[in-house]
Amino acid sequence: MRADRGIRARITAPVRAGGSPASVVAALSARKAVRSGVLWGYIFGVAIASSEITYGRLYKTAAQRDALAATYGTSKAMSALFGPAPQLQTVSGFTVFKISMTLMILGAAWGLLTSTRLLRGEEDSGRWDLLLCGQTTRQRATAQVIAGLGVGLVTLWAVTAIITVLSGRPSSVGIGVGPSLYFSVGMVATAAMFLAVGAVTSQLAATRRLAATLAAEFLGVSYGVRLIADAGMGLHGLIWVSPLGWVEELRPLTSPQPLALLPIVAFTAVLAVVAVRLAGARDAGASILAGRDRGDAHLRLLYGPSGLAIRLLRATVIGWWVAIGLSAFLYGLIAKSTGATISGSVKEVFSKLGATGSGADAVFGVCFLIEAILIGFVAAGQVTAARSEESESMLENFVVRPVSRSAWLGGRLVVALVALVLSGVAAGVVGWLGAASQHTGMSFTSLLGAGVNLVPPAVVILGIGVLTFGTRPRATSIVVYAVLGWSLLIVIVGGFGTVGHWVLDTSVFHHMASAPGVPPNWEANGIMIGIGLAAALIGGLAFRRRDLQGA
Amino acid sequence: MHTSDTALRTEGLSKRFGDIVALDHLDLEVTRGEVVGYLGPNGAGKTTTIRLLLGLSRPTEGRAEIFGLDCQRQPVETHRRLAFVAGDANLWPSLTGAETLALLSRVHGQVDEAYRDALIERFDLDPTKKVRAYSKGNHQKVILIAALMVRPDLLVLDEPTSGLDPLMEQAFRHCVHEAKDRGQTVFLSSHIMSEVEALCDRVGILRDGRLVEMGTLAEMRHLSALTVEARFARTVPDLSVVPGVSAVEANGSMVRCQVRGSIEPLVKVLASAGVTELLSREPSLEELFLAQYGADCRAG
Numbered sequence: 001m002r003a004d005r006g007i008r009a010r011i012t013a014p015v016r017a018g019g020s021p022a023s024v025v026a027a028l029s030a031r032k033a034v035r036s037g038v039l040w041g042y043i044f045g046v047a048i049a050s051s052e053i054t055y056g057r058l059y060k061t062a063a064q065r066d067a068l069a070a071t072y073g074t075s076k077a078m079s080a081l082f083g084p085a086p087q088l089q090t091v092s093g094f095t096v097f098k099i100s101m102t103l104m105i106l107g108a109a110w111g112l113l114t115s116t117r118l119l120r121g122e123e124d125s126g127r128w129d130l131l132l133c134g135q136t137t138r139q140r141a142t143a144q145v146i147a148g149l150g151v152g153l154v155t156l157w158a159v160t161a162i163i164t165v166l167s168g169r170p171s172s173v174g175i176g177v178g179p180s181l182y183f184s185v186g187m188v189a190t191a192a193m194f195l196a197v198g199a200v201t202s203q204l205a206a207t208r209r210l211a212a213t214l215a216a217e218f219l220g221v222s223y224g225v226r227l228i229a230d231a232g233m234g235l236h237g238l239i240w241v242s243p244l245g246w247v248e249e250l251r252p253l254t255s256p257q258p259l260a261l262l263p264i265v266a267f268t269a270v271l272a273v274v275a276v277r278l279a280g281a282r283d284a285g286a287s288i289l290a291g292r293d294r295g296d297a298h299l300r301l302l303y304g305p306s307g308l309a310i311r312l313l314r315a316t317v318i319g320w321w322v323a324i325g326l327s328a329f330l331y332g333l334i335a336k337s338t339g340a341t342i343s344g345s346v347k348e349v350f351s352k353l354g355a356t357g358s359g360a361d362a363v364f365g366v367c368f369l370i371e372a373i374l375i376g377f378v379a380a381g382q383v384t385a386a387r388s389e390e391s392e393s394m395l396e397n398f399v400v401r402p403v404s405r406s407a408w409l410g411g412r413l414v415v416a417l418v419a420l421v422l423s424g425v426a427a428g429v430v431g432w433l434g435a436a437s438q439h440t441g442m443s444f445t446s447l448l449g450a451g452v453n454l455v456p457p458a459v460v461i462l463g464i465g466v467l468t469f470g471t472r473p474r475a476t477s478i479v480v481y482a483v484l485g486w487s488l489l490i491v492i493v494g495g496f497g498t499v500g501h502w503v504l505d506t507s508v509f510h511h512m513a514s515a516p517g518v519p520p521n522w523e524a525n526g527i528m529i530g531i532g533l534a535a536a537l538i539g540g541l542a543f544r545r546r547d548l549q550g551a
Numbered sequence: 552m553h554t555s556d557t558a559l560r561t562e563g564l565s566k567r568f569g570d571i572v573a574l575d576h577l578d579l580e581v582t583r584g585e586v587v588g589y590l591g592p593n594g595a596g597k598t599t600t601i602r603l604l605l606g607l608s609r610p611t612e613g614r615a616e617i618f619g620l621d622c623q624r625q626p627v628e629t630h631r632r633l634a635f636v637a638g639d640a641n642l643w644p645s646l647t648g649a650e651t652l653a654l655l656s657r658v659h660g661q662v663d664e665a666y667r668d669a670l671i672e673r674f675d676l677d678p679t680k681k682v683r684a685y686s687k688g689n690h691q692k693v694i695l696i697a698a699l700m701v702r703p704d705l706l707v708l709d710e711p712t713s714g715l716d717p718l719m720e721q722a723f724r725h726c727v728h729e730a731k732d733r734g735q736t737v738f739l740s741s742h743i744m745s746e747v748e749a750l751c752d753r754v755g756i757l758r759d760g761r762l763v764e765m766g767t768l769a770e771m772r773h774l775s776a777l778t779v780e781a782r783f784a785r786t787v788p789d790l791s792v793v794p795g796v797s798a799v800e801a802n803g804s805m806v807r808c809q810v811r812g813s814i815e816p817l818v819k820v821l822a823s824a825g826v827t828e829l830l831s832r833e834p835s836l837e838e839l840f841l842a843q844y845g846a847d848c849r850a851g
Contacts, residue, residue, distance in 0.1 A: 206683070207644070285683070293684035294677075297649040303657055312643065393641040400605050400635040401658045402627045547608040 025131055026144035026151075029118050033152020040110050041156045044103055044187055045163025047489060051099045052173045055091040065089040076232035077363050080334055081370075083230060083248050091173055092253035100187065102489060104247055105223070107156075107191035112215035114152060115198025118145055119275075121208040123285060125551075132284055142199070142279035146272050149195045157188045175253065183252040189264050193243045194219065196271035203278035206287040209385070213319045216377075220323035224330050231334045243267060305398050306411030313385055317419050320378045324371055324423055325430040328451075331367040332434020335360035335442075360440045364431065364450065365517020371427040372454040372509055373488055378423050379458040380480045382416035383465030387476040391551040399548070409466070409540050416462055424455040442516065450515035456528035457487070457508040463532030463539070470539030473549050483508070555619075558583045558705055558736040559604065563613035565760075566599050573599040575760040576613065581738060583704075586731050588747035589740040590840055591757030597740045600757070601709050604738075605635055617705060631660065634698035638691070638710030644683035648676055648693050655697040667700035673722050687714035699726055705736045712743065724750060744837040754836065756843055764843060768836060775834035775842035776809035781821055782828035793817050 059065045069088035078085060082101045087093030119142065122128045131141055161184035168175030175183075197215045205211035222242045229238035229245055239245035240263070249260040278288055301307040339359035386409070389395045398408055428451020435442045465480040472479075490507035504510045511528055513521040559581040566574040574596040581587045591597050602608040604615050606626035615622040620629045642651055656662035671678055674692040682690065691714045698706060706727075712720045720743075727737055727750050741747050747754060754771065756764040764771055776797065783804050791799045795812040810817055814831075821829065834842070 293681050294679045295647050295681065296679070297647055297653060299650065299653050302646075302650055302654040304654075305658070308643070308654060312645065393637075393639070394643060396607065396637070396640065397642065397655065398658060399607065399626070400630060400633075401655065402631040402660055403658055404627050545609065547602075 023144065024134065025136060025141050026147040028131075029145040029148025030151035031148075032118060033114055033149050034155045036110065036114055037152040037155030038159055040106070041159025042163070043485075043489070044107070044156070044160040044184075045167070047099050047103060048095060048160070048164050048183070048187070049167030051095045052091055052167050052175065053170075055094045056172045059094075062089070068094070076230075077334075077339065077366070080227050080231035081366065083226075086251075087254045090254075092175055092179070096183070096251075096253050100248075100252075103187045104190045104244055105219070106485065106488075107188055108194040108219045108222075108244075109216075110156070111153075111191040111194030111196075112198040112201075112212055112219065115149055115195045116202050116208050116211040116215065118149065119199055119202035120205060120211040123202075124208050129284055137280070138282075138284055139276050139280035142203075143276045146195075146199055146275065149199070153188060153192055153195060156191055157184055160184045160187055179253050179256070182250075182256060182258075185261075186247055186250040186252040189247045189250065189261075190244060192268050193264060193271075196268045196275065199275035200271050200278065203275055203282065204287060204289045206289070209316055209381075209388075213316045217319050217323055220327065220374075224327055227327075227330060227334075233334065304411070305403060305408045306415055309385075309412055309415050313382070313415070313419075316381060316385075317378065320374060320381070321423060321426050324374050325426050327374070328368075328371060328427045328431035329434035331364060331371075332431045332436070332440070333438055335363045335367070335435050336438045336440040339363045360435065360442060361446075362514075362517040364435070364442070364447070365514030368427065368431075368450055368454060369491065369509060369512075369514065371431075371451075372457055372512060373484070375420060375423045375427070375454050375458040376461050376484045376487070376508070379416065379420055379462040380465060380484050382412070382419060383462060383469060383480050384477045386412045386466075387469055387473060390473060390548060393550065395548065405544050406540060409543055413462075413466065413536055413540075417459070420455050420458045420462070421452070423458075424451040424453070427451040427454055446516045449520055453513060453515040453520035453525065456525040456532070457512050459529050459532035460508045460535075461487075461532075463535030466536040466539035467542075468539070470542030470546070473546075474551075556582050557616075557619070558585070559615075559617050559738060561600075561604075561613065561615045564600070564603060564610055564615050565612035566596075566603060566608060567611045572760050574603070574610075577760075577762055579755065579762060579765070581736060583736055584731065584734045585753060586727065586737040586739065586751045588751035588754040589738060589757065590742075590744075590747060590754060592844065595757040596760040597757055598709060599760075601635075601707055601738075601740060604707060605630070632703060633705040633707055634659070634701050634703040635707045636694050636698045636709065636711040638713035640694050642682045642690065642693060645681060647679055647681050648685070648689075649678035651682060651693055652678065652697055652700065656700060659701045661702075662700050663702050664700075666702065667696065670696045670699055670726070673725075674719060688716060688719065691715055692719065695723065695726075699730070702733070703735065705738065706730060708737065708739045708741070710741060711739070712741070712746065720746070744835065744840060748836040756840065758843070768839075771839050775839050776811045777814065777834070778807070778832045779810055779814075779817065780805065780807045780828075780830040781826045783825055784827050785825045788820055788824040790817070790820065793820050 059068055066089060069085075073085050073088055075085075082097060085093065085097040088097060122131075122145075128141075132138060136144070161181050164175075164184050165177050165180040167173060168177075168180045194215060197218055198211065201211040201214040201218075202208070205214055222244045225238050225242040226244045226248065229236050229242065230248075239249060243264070246260050246263045246267075249257055250264075251257045251260075282288055301311040336359075339362065395408065399405055425448065428448040429444075431451065432442065432444050432447040435447065461480060461483055464483055465476060468479040469476045487507040487509050490503060491509040494504045494507070494510065508528070511524050513519065513524065557580060559579070561577050561579045564574060564577040564579075565572070577596075577600060579600075589597055589600070599608065603610050604617065604622050606622050606629070609623065617629045618632055620632075622629055646654065652667065656667070674696060676689060676692045676696065680689070682693070685693070691712070695711060698708075712723050715723060724746065727739075730737055737750070739747065739751060748768065751768075753765065753767050755762055783806070787801050787804060787806050790796050790806060790808050794816045795810050795814075796808050796817055797811070799806060799808040808817075
């Protein structure tokens with residue numbers, strides 16, 4: 001009673017809390033988006049700067065630069081993979097060609113992951129309900145999050161732009177402030193569009209995972225359409241159907257076409273408005289594509305943790321398989337025609353990417369690098385799903401029953417490995433179907449082997465993920481996507497010969513032979529699988545000995 | 552020393568999080584068939600104790616056994632004999648109630664299907680609904696049914712009635728009584744004193760990670776005073792001088808006071824002073840609990 005009186009004595013009239021109710025959600029979202037915007041802006045800027053600075057060192061004479069332009073500028077294969085390559089005699093043209101497609105894809109991935117995390121992810125966690133209890137509505141709160149994401153986007157652009165402007169100043173580079181700023185706009189344009197795509201899929205899907213998957217599938221389709229448009233098959237008009245194509249049409253640093261900003265801005269704005277409208281049209285916690293709230297019991301897979309994992313993750317994994325199969329089929333379609341355009345210098349670049357063959361084999365060898373990256377995403381998704389099960393306290397439902405932690409994690413690992421192997425098989429088989437439809441003459445066993453060859457790097461990513469999960473569970477997602485992003489950046493930059501061998505070795509994809517351009521290196525594959533499984537084993541042992549940890 | 556009658560036993564069980572001592576050398580023993588309440592304010596160490604018993608966390612020191620099995624070294628064997636209900640457990644939103652119960656019974660390895668159906672009826676649960684469509688209370692019903700339907704030897708309950716309405720709380724109490732009648736052991740952590748008072752044979756009180764009291768309600772009465780109210784036909788006597796009496800409040804011919812220890816001196820004084828009405832009341836568990844923690848407030 002006395003203590004109670006003491007509390008009463010301290011109570012005063014409520015005072016106005018800091019910040020306006022109209023902007024508190026935006027400020028909260030902005031704080032989170034700005035953090036990752038700074039990090040990724042730094043990565044973008046450094047990647048651009050490294051490309052600009054190394055050009056002069058690599059191609060010192062006019063003859064070397066002309067040779068570079070003559071080969072890349074006419075290669076349909078390179079154009080399909082990385083976009084057109086005009087003005088390769090200049091540092092500007094080289095930089096755009098070398099780095100822009102990678103940054104466009106990374107920017108899109110950043111956009112969709114950040115957006116779905118701060119919208120559907122917050123809703124999944126229940127924190128969204130707390131915010132909606134304040135002086136706001138579902139629509140206003142969604143609009144505020146989108147505004148916060150906009151602040152994150154501006155931060156991404158600002159950090160990228162500062163580094164790009166600074167790296168463009170030396171006379172050896174000689175790129176002005178205006179072109180640098182415009183180039184930076186181009187490099188974050190996909191981030192803007194996929195922030196909006198993620199905002200819409202967050203309204204459509206019932207979970208963050210599904211929202212991110214839908215957005216990633218849209219990215220895959222966009223890349224595939226752009227690839228066809230740039231593959232020299234007489235379908236260049238398709239470039240205006242793909243958001244990635246619009247960014248390509250900005251043509252920064254070479255022949256700027258600012259009008260291409262119009263579809264980018266319009267697409268982003270329309271999707272943002274659609275997201276806000278959809279948020280107002282549904283209940284908090286519900287989704288536009290939500291299934292029924294009732295259903296008959298389907299018990300076939302519900303025999304234990306592994307069966308449940310298959311049931312819960314199958315939609316996501318099948319989505320990845322569709323993306324992998326579709327892109328492999330496209331590679332099969334273009335392999336013959338693009339292989340015919342490969343000349344000496346392109347062979348050299350392909351060789352740096354690991355594909356020392358020529359013709360359709362070499363095209364497949366390089367294109368399958370992208371398949372390996374997609375399979376890497378499948379591996380990363382499996383580990384982060386396991387961590388989510390722990391952080392959301394669902395794992396406790398199993399381990400307070402007669403299920404050991406080892407059995408749970410081992411089951412998840414087996415499910416993940418099967419998903420990875422089937423991903424590789426799908427890439428090989430469907431790639432062969434595409435190639436066969438064009439009478440490319442490639443053997444089924446060769447492409448099946450090339451598909452299986454994609455699996456070991458993903459096993460390494462899986463193993464590193466499990467090791468992190470066992471030792472530093474809260475860092476699992478960051479570490480696994482950092483390994484994937486780093487490996488992607490290094491192997492693509494390395495393809496242009498600007499990175500030392502010891503740096504290249506840090507990319508898991510560098511150790512994968514570019515089959516079928518060259519035969520699979522089963523010894524290296526065995527070592528990668530060994531490393532992956534050993535890391536997973538150590539992670540599993542550590543997991544057995546640690547406390548379960550929430551988010 | 553473990554005996555065949557011991558369901559749960561801890562010995563010097565401790566858990567630190569950095570500099571924070573969440574549980575400090577807990578020695579606890581629960582006999583088979585007992586219903587034991589486990590009380591303490593937020594942060595006292597109740598959930599930490601339960602997580603250590605379930606092997607979800609590793610102890611810094613000490614050990615815990617359930618039916619003679621080491622909770623850390625033999626978690627699977629231990630869990631085969633128990634079921635756990637958390638007040639804040641998460642379930643899979645896309646599964647229906649029926650699918651969730653089927654999954655959890657398969658994982659446990661045993662289920663009394665007739666009892667499960669009876670529980671679904673008793674708790675008025677619609678099992679065809681998906682978990683994401685359940686209210687907080689219905690969500691909790693699924694978790695309760697999942698634990699009760701396997702008829703475990705030990706029920707470990709951490710705020711089990713969180714979100715349940717009073718009718719469902721009664722249904723829960725009925726289930727605990729049934730479990731006790733069948734010889735099951737129940738370890739109940741709760742903030743609802745009336746629930747603990749109604750269900751538990753013994754009660755433990757935890758403070759700052761230490762078990763400060765453990766016993767039956769009768770044994771714990773000494774923690775708080777007996778409240779006595781008396782009405783007099785004549786002048787109200789001065790009771791403040793009577794040994795063991797305190798907090799005397801007079802209001803006309805009525806007087807209220809508290810008595811610690813023997814009530815005999817007070818009864819003698821009241822009889823000689825011409826008492827016409829006499830009412831005495833033992834402290835409730837809530838009063839016992841507040842008395843335990845009130846000492847801190849007074850000291851502060």
